[in-house]
Amino acid sequence: MVKKIGIDARLISQTGIGTYTRNLLYFLDQLSQNDIVFYIYLLESEKETFKFKGKNFIIRTTRSKWHSINEQYAYLQEINQDHLDLVHFTYFSYPFFYKKPFIATIHDLTPLLLKTGRASTKNPLIYQLKFQAFKYILSKQLNESKAIITPSQSVKKQILDYYGENYKNKIYPIYEGVDMAIQDLNENSSLMKQFNTKFMIYVGNFYPHKNVDRLIKAYSKIKTDVKLILLGPVDYFSDSINQLINQMDLNKKVVLFSTNKKEDLVFFYKNAISLVHPSLSEGFGLPIVDAMYFKLPIIASKIPVFQEIIGENYTSFDPTAENDITGKIQKYLDNKNYSKIDYSLRLQKLSFKKMAEETFLIYKKNLGY
Known part of the structure; x- marks a missing residue:
C-alpha cells in the first residue's frame, strides 16, 4: 500500500532553514522508493524554485505563510485534504490543530533561552504575545509529535534541560552538512x-x-x-x-x-x-x-x-x-x-546526504516499515 508523506517546505528560500529544507529534498529525491509518495508544500511564489527527478514527488502550493492566521486554518485544511500518513514540519511554526501523525525539526531554542525583545520590530506588548504563542506552539509540537529531529546533540540537551527528560527517546540529533x-x-x-x-x-x-x-x-x-x-x-x-x-x-x-x-x-x-x-x-x-x-x-x-x-x-x-x-x-x-x-x-560526520538518509529512516519507522 502506498504511503503519503507531507513535507512543509514553505521556508525553502530563507537562510538557515531554507538551506536545510533544500538539501533534505534534494537528497530525498535520490533515495525515494515506489511505495512512498511525497507531498511538498511550497508557497505559490516558490513553486518554480525546486524540480524533482522522482515521479513520486507532488508539489502543492499554498498562500499560507508561517506565523500567520492562515497557517492555522487554510493551511491546515490543505494538508488535511491530502489524507497524509505522516507530515514533517521542518520548522516550529505549524497548524497546531493538526491531529494526524507528524514529526518536526526543532533547530534551536534561541528564542526561549535569549529572550530580549531586540529580535522583534514589534512593540513590547505584541512581542510578548508572540513570545507566549511561540512557547505554546513549541510545547504542543514537542508533546504531540511522533519524533523530533534536532541538528545537534547540543539542541537535544537544551530541550531536555528546559522541558525535562521525558522526551529523551523521541529526540533524534542528526547533523547537517555542507550546502x-x-x-x-x-x-x-x-x-x-x-x-x-x-x-x-x-x-x-x-x-x-x-x-x-x-x-x-x-x-x-x-x-x-x-x-x-x-x-x-x-x-x-x-x-x-x-x-x-x-x-x-x-x-x-x-x-x-x-x-x-x-x-x-x-x-x-x-x-x-x-x-x-x-x-x-x-x-x-x-x-x-x-x-x-x-x-x-x-x-x-x-x-x-x-x-x-x-x-x-x-x-x-x-x-x-x-x-x-x-x-x-x-x-x-x-x-x-x-x-x-x-x-x-x-x-565525515557532517553530511546532508547522511542527514536525509537518517531522516528517511525516521519516516519509515513512523510509517510502520
Whole structure:
C-alpha cells in the first residue's frame, strides 16, 4: 500500500532553514522508493524554485505563510485534504490543530533561552504575545509529535534541560552538512577587483543573538589593515548594523556586503583569511561547516554547539566579553599564519546526504516499515 508523506517546505528560500529544507529534498529525491509518495508544500511564489527527478514527488502550493492566521486554518485544511500518513514540519511554526501523525525539526531554542525583545520590530506588548504563542506552539509540537529531529546533540540537551527528560527517546540529533549549492561551484572572481586586500568574513543574518554589534565594537580596537566583511541579508537588523558602522566611522575597516549569489559566497570563503562567528546561541552553524569545507581558519564563540561541531580545531572566545573577542582576533592577525586547515575528519560526520538518509529512516519507522 502506498504511503503519503507531507513535507512543509514553505521556508525553502530563507537562510538557515531554507538551506536545510533544500538539501533534505534534494537528497530525498535520490533515495525515494515506489511505495512512498511525497507531498511538498511550497508557497505559490516558490513553486518554480525546486524540480524533482522522482515521479513520486507532488508539489502543492499554498498562500499560507508561517506565523500567520492562515497557517492555522487554510493551511491546515490543505494538508488535511491530502489524507497524509505522516507530515514533517521542518520548522516550529505549524497548524497546531493538526491531529494526524507528524514529526518536526526543532533547530534551536534561541528564542526561549535569549529572550530580549531586540529580535522583534514589534512593540513590547505584541512581542510578548508572540513570545507566549511561540512557547505554546513549541510545547504542543514537542508533546504531540511522533519524533523530533534536532541538528545537534547540543539542541537535544537544551530541550531536555528546559522541558525535562521525558522526551529523551523521541529526540533524534542528526547533523547537517555542507550546502550542496556551493560544492564544486566556481567563485565570482570579478569581486577580486573590489576586495583586493586581506579580509576576514562573518556569514549570516544580523539578529541580536548573532552578536555582530559586539564583534564590530571589538574589531574597532584591533590594529590591522585586514578588513572585516559582514555577509548577510538586507533587512531591519542589517540597517542597525550599518548605522553602528557609520556611527563608529568604521566604513574603511568594516564592510557590509549583501548578496544572494552562491558564486559570490564561494569567492569570500575561498579568499578570506578567516571566518569569525560571534554568536551567543546556535542550533548548528551552517556557515561554520561551509568554512570547514573551504579549509578556512575559524575564530568563533566558545559555545557548546561549536565545540561539538569543530572540536578543538578553532580559536574560541567568550562571546559576552568584548575584550576577549578583540584579543583572540588580534593574536590571530599578529601571528600572520593564515594557512588552510584540514577538517576532513570532522566533515565525515557532517553530511546532508547522511542527514536525509537518517531522516528517511525516521519516516519509515513512523510509517510502520
